[in-house]
Amino acid sequence: MDTADLDIVARWLHIAGVVIWMGHNWSNVVHNPTYRRTLPADPAEQVRGVFIAASKREHGIFRHASLVVWVTGLFMLWHRGTLVDALTVSGSSAVIGMGVWTGTLMVLNLWLVMWPHQKKVLGFVEARVEERLHCTRITFLSSRTNTILSIFTLVFMVVGAHGGYLF
Secondary structure, eight states: OOHHHHHHHHHHHHHHHHHHHHHHHHHHHHHOOSOOOOOOOOOOHHHHHHHHHHHHHHHHHHHHHHHHHHHHHHHHHHHTTOHHHHHTTOGGGHHHHHHHHHHHHHHHIIIIIIHHHHHHHHTSSOOOHHHHHHHHHHHHHHHHHHHHHHHHHHHHHHHHHHOGGGO
16 A cells, blocks of 8 residues: 555545534533532442443544544645654645644644543542543533634634645
């Protein structure tokens, strides 16, 4: 498989990852439009294992989709020879470069802020009730931050790939 074929595969993985990752963000906004200081109810002991496994799978797919989007995006820019210009936000790649940086902020927010707190909220990591409640607010705000950033990221990506000459 040559790099042209890899570019096609990367493009499809990138689009699928965006749909999964950002779709999860937007779905969360629809399902939880306002902050509620509550914790997920602990399931009955007989279904706890199923609940934990399903939650870990859902959050794992969501988190790893962000890495797929980020890596495939960088690969496609590298393959086209525009990675350095995008990362330095210069030349005709400045607009898509802004998308790269806002997307990078989203990935960092997800992995370094939201996920460590979400593990406590869902009970994957032991934490006191007060700490779990505090983490609910942090995950709520982190999720909303990524949802807002996703608007800008998508605009920068689309305009950068299909109309950057306008800027």
